[in-house]
Amino acid sequence: xxxxxxxxxxxxxxxxxxxxxxxxxxxxxxxxxxxxxxxxxxxxxxxxxxxxxxxxxxxxxxxxxxxxxxxxxxxxxxxxxxxxxxxxxxxxxxxxxxxxxxxxxxxxxxxxx
Amino acid sequence: xxxxxxxxxxxxxxxxxxxxxxxxxxxxxxxxxxxxxxxxxxxxxxxxxxxxxxxxxxxxxxxxxxxxxxxxxxxxxxxxxxxxxxxxxxxxxxxxxxxxxxxxxxxxxxxxxxxxxxxxxxxxxxxxxxxxxxxxxxxxxxxxxxxxxxxxxxxxxxxxxxxxxxxxxxxxxxxxxxxxxxxxxxxxxxxxxxxxxxxxxxxxxxxxxxxxxxxxxxxxxxxxxxxxxxxxxxxxxxxxxxxxxxxxxxxxxxxxxxxxxxxxxxxxxxxxxxxx
Numbered sequence: 001x002x003x004x005x006x007x008x009x010x011x012x013x014x015x016x017x018x019x020x021x022x023x024x025x026x027x028x029x030x031x032x033x034x035x036x037x038x039x040x041x042x043x044x045x046x047x048x049x050x051x052x053x054x055x056x057x058x059x060x061x062x063x064x065x066x067x068x069x070x071x072x073x074x075x076x077x078x079x080x081x082x083x084x085x086x087x088x089x090x091x092x093x094x095x096x097x098x099x100x101x102x103x104x105x106x107x108x109x110x111x112x113x
Numbered sequence: 114x115x116x117x118x119x120x121x122x123x124x125x126x127x128x129x130x131x132x133x134x135x136x137x138x139x140x141x142x143x144x145x146x147x148x149x150x151x152x153x154x155x156x157x158x159x160x161x162x163x164x165x166x167x168x169x170x171x172x173x174x175x176x177x178x179x180x181x182x183x184x185x186x187x188x189x190x191x192x193x194x195x196x197x198x199x200x201x202x203x204x205x206x207x208x209x210x211x212x213x214x215x216x217x218x219x220x221x222x223x224x225x226x227x228x229x230x231x232x233x234x235x236x237x238x239x240x241x242x243x244x245x246x247x248x249x250x251x252x253x254x255x256x257x258x259x260x261x262x263x264x265x266x267x268x269x270x271x272x273x274x275x276x277x278x279x280x281x282x283x284x285x286x287x288x289x290x291x292x293x294x295x296x297x298x299x300x301x302x303x304x305x306x307x308x309x310x311x312x313x314x315x316x317x318x319x320x321x322x323x324x325x326x327x328x329x330x331x332x333x334x335x336x337x338x339x340x341x342x343x344x345x346x347x348x349x350x351x352x353x354x355x356x357x358x359x360x361x362x363x364x365x366x367x368x369x370x371x372x373x374x375x376x377x378x379x380x381x382x383x384x385x386x387x388x389x
Contacts, residue, residue, distance in 0.1 A: 034165040036143045041242055041356035042330070043343045055138060055163040071300075072342055077357045080145050081305060081376060082203050083159055083167035 028091045031058050032106045035079040035086060045073040048100070050088055060088055060100035068103045076103065138163040139229035142222055145205050147357040147375050150241035151215055157205045157376055158193075158233070160224065169206060171195050174225040179210045182217045182234075193222070198305045198377045207379045215239035243354040246373060250293075250364050251352035255281040255328055265335055267327060268299030273314045276327040281349055284324040285368040290387060292316065292323055295350055296359035297330040300341040305376050309359045312378050320387050330358050363387070 033052035040046040045066075049059045068075040068086075079086055085106035090098045145157040156179075160169040169175070175193040180186070193206035212218065214237070221232040244250055256266060258277050266277045284291045294313045296306040310327060317325035331345040339345065353362070363372035363386045372386045 034143070034161060038147070038357075041354065042346060042350065042358065051141075051161075051163075051165065053164045074357065077147060080143065080147075080159070081198055081205065083161065083165070085165055 028089070028101075031088045031090065033058070033085055034083055035076050038074075038076045038080060040074070042072070042074050045076060048073075048076050050086065058088070058098055060090055060098045061093075062100045062103075066100055066102065069105060073103075139231045140168060140224060141231050142220060142233040144220075144233065144235050145376060146235075148238070148241045148243050149212065149235055150238040150245060151212055152246045153241070153373065154209055154211050155374070155379075155382075156208050156210055156212075156220070156235065158208075158220070158222075159205050160222075160230075168224075169195055169204060171204075172225075175206050175208075176223050177208045177210065178221045179212075179218050179235075180221075181214060182219055184214075185219070194379060196377050196379055197308075199308055203305075205377060207377065212237045241373075242356050243360070244362065244370055244373070246370050248370055249368050250281075250285050250362065250370050251349070252282040252285055252368070253349040253352045255326070255347075255349055267329060268297055268334060269310060269327065270298070272327070273317055273325075275317065276314070276325050279324050279326060281326060281328065284326055285364060287324070288366050290323045290366055291326060291362075291364040292320075292383060292387070293326045293328060293362045293364065294359060295328050295330055295353070295355055295361075297334075297341070300331055300334065306359045309361065309376070309378060313361060313383075316383060316387075319384075323387055330355075 031050050031052050033050040035048055036051045036057065037049040038045060039048065045062050047059055047061050049057050051057050062073050066073050087104050087106045088100050089102040090100050093099050141161050141163055143159045143161060145159050146155070149156065159167060160175065161167055173195070177191045177193050178188050180188045189210050191208040191210055193208035195204050196207045197204045216237060218235045218237055219232050220235055222230050224230060257280050258266065258274065263272060263274065263277060281293065292313060294310055296310045298307045298310060313325060328349050329347060330350050331341050332347045333339055333345050357375060359376070361374045361378060361383065362370055363383055365371045372383065374382060
């Protein structure tokens with residue numbers, strides 16, 4: 001019995017480690033990095049990509065009405081030009097897609113530029 | 114004990130899988146052009162270290178080799194020019210490449226520091242989102258002085274009044290060349306607005322036979338409760354389908370777009386078109 005419990009604990013620990021690495025649908029998280037791509041125009045942003053400090057890219061779809069420090073989501077293009085990093089707060093959609101809830105300038109509070 | 118060792122090893126593997134990067138990561142290029150399409154023949158890009166640190170400057174020369182992915186033997190070589198977007202603060206590399214076909218292009222670049230670089234991809238559209246070179250510019254009336262107070266036409270702190278005297282639709286049909294800049298210095302989503310407008314104003318003084326117009330991206334910016342949002346985009350901005358700001362369009366005597374530039378103006382880019 002003790003052996004079974006230990007085995008289950010080991011499996012659970014590995015599962016927790018995997019979920020911490022990849023995230024689970026519906027879970028929330030944040031990513032800090034530079035904006036490398038913005039798709040859309042001044043009326044609406046369809047998606048954007050953030051390269052995190054580890055060199056991994058993350059593609060986000062903005063939630064309806066998402067702003068960037070009070071500016072339209074198209075402000076993200078400024079970050080492509082300036083290279084200023086952002087922090088993206090996101091959740092995972094039902095299909096595992098990353099949905100951006102909020103974007104701030106990395107290291108800033110939400111009080112403005 | 115073996116189980117504990119197995120567990121530790123498994124966690125170490127997971128940690129390794131979660132992390133990446135090394136001290137010898139190559140530099141990466143990031144496209145900054147917001148609407149690249151066949152005929153634009155210009156590419157703006159930034160150079161970064163993989164951790165996000167911006168690289169590049171006037172002292173770091175960059176050469177580019179561009180080729181369509183579906184035709185890798187076709188190569189175009191160009192020397193990129195480092196161009197300040199915000200003087201002494203933010204800069205990008207600008208290179209002229211004859212993008213003669215739509216599709217994915219691979220951009221290989223080398224930097225004079227000798228550091229390794231990774232190529233990056235650019236999706237060249239057959240037709241841009243915004244008004245293209247060769248198209249007739251949208252005939253949209255824009256407010257002018259004196260019917261509209263100057264302070265309601267521009268957020269520029271030091272406006273050049275001649276840029277607000279002629280409506281866009283008039284400028285496009287009066288038989289003169291036009292330079293139209295869409296920019297909003299006060300509400301710019303890009304730090305490039307102010308510098309690009311200053312460049313354009315300086316050019317206006319040198320080309321009295323050309324109509325120079327500044328059109329704000331948003332309207333109603335002096336109204337109570339104004340927000341720089343979609344509901345306040347100026348009709349001309351929507352008509353041109355701008356994906357970003359700032360933009361400069363050069364339009365010939367027939368009202369046809371002959372040049373379009375986003376983000377930054379390279380030395381002589383507009384002047385070359387006006388001198389033709």
